[in-house]
Amino acid sequence: MIKLIFKNHLIQIIIIFFSFFFISTTVFADTSFNTKTNQITWKISALKATHTQEKNLYIAEGDVIITGGKIKLKADYVEFNNSTKDTRASGNVVLISKNDTVSCDLITLNLETQTGTIHNGTIFIQKTNFYIKSNKINKTGKETYIADMASITSCNGENPDWKITGKDIKVTIEGYGFAKHATLWIKKIPSFYTPFLAFPVKTKIQSGFLSPRISNSDRKGLQYEQPLFLALSKKTNATIYIDYMKERGTKLGIEYNYLLGKGTNKSKGTIFYNFLNDSKIDDNTLNTSNYSFSTTPQRTNSERYWFIMKQNTKFADTWNSKIYLDIVSDADYLHEFQKDNIGFNNIKKHFKNNFGTSIDDYDDTIRTNKLNINKKGTNYSLNMGLNWYDNVIARRADTNDHTLQNLPTIKLNMPKQVIKNFRGNFGLYFDFSSEYKYFYRQDTTNSLTNGHRADIYPKIYLPLNFKNFLFEPSLGLRQTFWHGKEFNNSSSNKNEFHHREIYDFQAQISSKISKVFNTNNKFAEKIKHEIIPDIKYTYIPNVNQDDLPLFEFTDNNINKNSFNLLDSIDRINKNNLITWSLVNRFTRKNKKINHGKNKNYIYEEFAWIKISQSFDISKHRANIFEHFSDISLKSEFSPSKFISFNADVKWSPYNKDLVAHDTGITLKNNRNDSIQVTHRYQQNLSESFFTRLNANLTNNLSAFFLYDYDLFNDERIESATGFELEKSCWSLSMGFTEKPDDKSLTFLINFKGF
Template identity: 25%
Template sequence: MGVQILHAVSDNSKIEITAKHVDATKNLVKARENVVVYYEDSVIKASSAYFDKSTKILVLDGQIEMLGYQGSKVHTNHLEIHTESKEVTFDELFLIGKNDVWIFSDDAHKEESNYTLGASLISSCDIVDPLWKMAFSDALYDSDTNYIKIYGAKVYLWDIPVFYTPYLAFSTDKERSSGLLFPAFGYSSNGGFLYEQPIFWAISPRMDIEFNPQIRTARSIGMYSTLRFVDSAYSSGKLRVGYFKDKTEYIEENSLPNGSHYGVEFNYESSKVFSHKLPTGFTDGLYINTTYLNDIDYLNLQQSHLKHFGLIPLQESRVNYFLYNNDYYAGFNSKYFIDTRKEDNSDTLQILPSIQLHKYLSHLLWDNLTYSADLRINNFDREKGTTMRQAELKVPVEFTTSFFDDFLNLSFGEELYYSKFFFGNGEYLYDDFEYYSNIHKVKLFTDLTKKYDGFTHVLQPALSYIRPGNEYKSPSLSALDVNQTALFTVGLPEEHYAFNLSQYFYDEMMNLKFFQRLTQTYNPDRSYEFADLSNEMQYNWNGWSLYNNVIYSHEYGKIRESASRITLNEQGSHFSLGHTYKQILPDVPTYITGNINANEVYFSFGYTLNEQMKLNGGVTYDVDDASSKQWRFGGSYHRDCWNATASVRQDIVPRPTGYTEDTTFYLQLNFIPFGAVGTE
C-alpha cells in the first residue's frame, strides 16, 4: 500500500496527514508508519497519529520530530495539540533553537509561541555530557522573541555547581534584549568580597542602559549606570553616572578625605555635525571626552572603564569641534582638569576655550615661495588666581630652491610671531602685555634614494641655522607680576645650528626594515656648545622588532633618557621586553613637576597554545628599588559553547592619600550565547 493523504479541517486550522496507513471514520482519523503532519507553519514526523474531529485534538506518539518555520526543532515521545485553542502539551520535550541552544524538559505546555516549562535543562554544548548546563525548576519561554525567564537556576560546569540565582532572564538569541545579566563576584585585598548585579535595558535598537549596583564587604554599596546611544549614522555616545558610599570605619582606617565617591562621564563622537549644511568641500566633526568626579576612587571602583586619556591622578576633559577643507582649518577646543591630589581645584588652570584658525601651506607669488598662518585665541580661566586671555599669530614664510639637478636644496625662512595677553582676576600694575618677534632660518638639505640588489636606501641629511631677529615687549617683563609671568613664556631662541640625519632601508616589497633619526644641536654662545644628542633607530626582521631611543648630554657626560625594547608579533603570539631609563640632571628646573628618575624593566607576552587556549602576562620591575611594581598572569580557554578567562594581578592604585597596592584574582566564565559569570 502506498502513501495515503488525508485532509482534516478544524475551525481555525487546516491539517494534512500523510502516512503509509490511514484509517478514517466520521469523527476519527488514525495514521501509522511514516506519519507526516502538516499543521500551520510546522512539519511533524511521528510513528502514529490520530485526530478527533469532535474534540479538535491531534495526538502524536513515538519519536516525534517537529520542525518550526523559524528553524526550531522539537523532539518528544508524546504530543497533544488542541487545534481550537492552539495549546500544545509535551511529554519530555527536547527543543533546539536556531542558535543551537537546546532545552530538555520533563513537562512542557505550549500556547501560541509561549512555552511553560517544568523541571528542565538548558545548554548550547553537546547533548551528551555537556561542558556546562543550567538546571531550573520552571521557566517561561517565548519562541518568537527567543526570550526566556528562569526560576531557581543552577549553573553547572561539568557537574560542578558554580552559580545559583532565584531568577534569571535573557535572550537565547544573539540580539540585544532587556533583563538581568550574569552577576560578577570577586575579591580584592582592599575592598573585600564583591558582588555586582548588572541590569540591562534595551530601550530601542539605537539606545540601551546598563545599571550596575555593587556590594563590597569591606567598604559598602554603590551604583553605576551607563547610557549608550547611536543618534545618527555618523555619531554615537556614552553617558555614565556613579555613586559609592564608604563605611565610617573604612574611611577612618584608610584616612580618606571623602567618604562618598561620585562622578559623571560623557563620551561622544560625530564625524558629521553640520556637514549637510556646509559649503562644498568642507568637513566637520565633534569629539567630547569629559569626566567630572570628586576623587579618584570614583574610577577605581568601576569594573570596566570608559575610554579616557590624560594622566592619573590628573583627570582631563576635552571638547573639540573642527571644520576644514583643503585650504583652511578651524577648531574650537576646551580642556578642563581635575587634580585628584587636591581637596580644592579652584586654583587649577583651565582652558575654556581655545579657538584656532589655520591656513595650510600655500604658494605666494612664486611656486617656490610658500607661507602658512596660524591664529590662536586662548582663554586660561580659574576661580582663584591670575587668569589670562591670549591671542597669538604665527606666520612662517619660506623660499626654497635647488641646485645640481635637484641634488641639493636650499631654503630661506622667516618666521613672524605676534601675541597679545590680557590678565584678570586680580589687581595688577599692567593688565595687558604685547609681544612680537621674528626669526631667521636657513636650511641646506637633500633627499637621496638609491636602489640596490634586494633593498632600497633613502638618505635625508639636513643642516639648519637659526638666528634670532628682533623682538618687542610692552611693557617689559620685569614690570609684570610674578603671577602673570608664570602663565606664559616668550623670547627669542638662541642662535644655533642643528644637524639632522634620517635614513631608511626598504626591502624589495618596500617594507621598512631599518630606520635611524639622528639630531645634534650646536650653540656657539653657550659655555658648553653642544646640546643633547638624540638618536632613534629600529630594525625589523620577520616578526621581530628591535628599537632604541637615547638622549645623551655632552655637558654632563651622562645619558639623560633611554628607551629600548625588543618585540615579536606573529599570528597567535606576541612578546615584548624593554627598559626605560630617565635621569634628572642639574639643568632641569626644580619647579617643573612630573620629572622623576626612572629605571624600569618591563616584560609582557601573549601566546596561543592552540585554537582553544591562550596565555598572557607581564611584569614591571624597578631596577633601583629591586622590586616589582606591577605584575599579571592569566589565560583563556575557548570552546564553541563556553569560554573562560582567568588572571592574577597586582596593581598600583593612585588615591588622594598616596598609592596603595591591590592584589586581585579575576575569573570570568562566558556561557555562549547567554553572557558571563565572573569573579574579580
C-alpha cells in the same frame, strides 16, 4: 484543492483508476502535494501517502517534510488534517520555525495556531547555542513554551558541563524565560540553588545579567560585581553596575551608550557615572593607613564619584563637534578603582576602541574637560573650543587654584598650498596658522595672570628640484598681540596692549635613494631599500621679550599643563641650528592572489631606522663646549608576524653614554604564545623593567604572568598572574595581583548563552 504528482506514471494511472472505487487513496513512491489555507500554502512530501476523503486526513510515511510560511516539519510519520490543520508527527521529529528548532520523539501541533505538545523534546536556539530539554513541553504560541520540569544549558551532549534544572518553566523566544526552584549543576554535582530564576532567551542584543566578577583584596575585602545590561533600543543601551565591597560599601555605576540623528547629522556618545559612600577615609591615623596612597594627599571625604563622558557629533559634511568631560571626587579614586568592571582600565579601553582617543591617566590630578567645534574646508580648517582643567586637589582642599584655562581657543589654519607655478620644476607655496586664546585662572598672582593673546603666522615656501635632490627654503613671519589686566614684569604695563614681530628662516635639502633586490624566497619576492638623507637649517633671531606677557606659565608643581617654554608662543627662543637625519626603510613585496595572469601583491614595511643630531651654531660661536645635541636613534623592526622590536635611544657624544632609551621586543609563535619585554631609562631620573608572558597551555587553557619593576627606586610596581579556561559553553578566569599597597584575587565565570 489538492494536486497529486506521481513520479511513476504507470502507478499513477492505476491508483487514480482505483480511487474511484475506494474511500481512501494510498500512494507509493516519492509523493508531494500542496494544500492552501488562508494566507499559507502547505506543501507535503513523503515516500508514501494516504488520503481519507471523509476526514480530509493525510497520512504520510517515510522522509515526511511539511513546509508552509516560516515553518518546516520533518518526521518519519505524520498525520495531517487538512480541515483543522492539526498535525501529529512521530519518529525523528524536527520542527524549525523563525528563531528556534524543536527536536522530539512525538509532537501534536496545530500548524495555524502553532500550539500543541512536545514529548521528550529539546528546544534549540542556534544563534546562542541554547538548549531547553524536557519530557513534556507545551507549545502555547508561535514562540512561547511551558514545561513542568526542564533543564537549560548551552553545552552540547547528553552529559553537559553545566545545566540548570527547574520547575514551572515558561519561555518566550526573543524574550525571557522564568523558572522556579532552579538548581545549577556542574556535571552531575548540584552547586547552587535559587527559588526563582529569570534568564534571557534571545538571538538579538538582549537585556539581562552579565557575568559577575568576584574578588578579594586587602583594601576592599570580599568584592562581588554584578552588571545588568539593558537593551533600550536599536541605538541606545545601558549597563547598571552593582559592586558590593565588604570593607568599603556598595558602589553603584551606570554606563549609557547612544547613537542619535540621521543622514549627515549624527551623534555618538558614552556616559559613565559611579558613586560610592565609602565607609573608610584617610584621616592620617594608623587605623586608616591601609586606605591611603603615598602619592596623593590625605582623603577625608566619604562621598566619592567619577563622571566621564564623550560625544562626537557630525552636523554636516564639514562641521563636527566633540564634548569630553572628566570629573572625579578625589585624587585617590582612580588609584583605588582601576580594574573594576566600571574602573579606569575598562573605561580607558572603551574610549580607545569606540572613539579612537585615550583619557587622562589614573594618577593625573588635573582632569581635562573640553568642548570643540571644528569645520574642515578644502583649503582650511577652523577649530573653536573651551578647555577646562579641573584641579582635583585644589578643589577638594578648597585652596587657591592657579590652573591655566583656555576659554576659549580659536584656531584658523590653512595647509601648505600653491600660490603660483613657474616654468620649470618649481613653484611658490604658502601655509597659514593663527589662533586666539583667552587665558583664565580662578586665582591669580603677580606672575600667574589672566588675559588675551592673538597670533598670526604665515609662511612661504619655494621648493626646487635638482635631479634627485629637493631644496626647499622657507620664510615665516609671526605677529603676536597680548592684552591683560596685569603682567608679571611691572605694574606700569597694566591693561596695556603688547605686540611682537619675529621672523624665521629655514632651508632644507633632502633626497631619496632606492634599490629593489630580487630575493624570490618565502620571506619576500622582492625587497625595496630606501635611504633618505635630510639636512635642515633653522634660524630665528634673538629678540628681547622680557617686557612681554607670559600667560602660558605655571609652576612645575602646580599642574600637568606646565610645559617647556620652547613650545610656548609667549616666548620664541633664538635658534641657529643645523639638523641632519638619515632614514632607512625596508619594504617587502609578496604575491597575495593569483588570478590567472593577473597578480595582486601585498607590500609591507618591515624595518625602519632613523638617526639624527643637531649642531647649535650659536653655542659654537660662544665657545660653549656642548654644541652638538644627543644622537637620537629610532627604530621599528618586524621581520615576521612572530617578532617585533622597537627602540628610541639617545646617546651623548660627550659623555659617551646613553642618556635615555625606551626599547621593547615582542615574540610570538604559531600557538599565539607571546612574551613582551620593555626597558625604559632616563639618566639620573628613572629606570623600569616590564614583562608580560601569555602561554596557551592547551587549546582551552591559557595563562599569563606580568611583572613591572622600578629599578631606579628598587621597588616592585605590580606583579600579576592568572589563567583562563575557555570551553565551548563556559569560561573561567582567575588572577592574582600584588602591588605595594594592595593584594587582590579575582574570579570570573561565564556561562555562555545564558
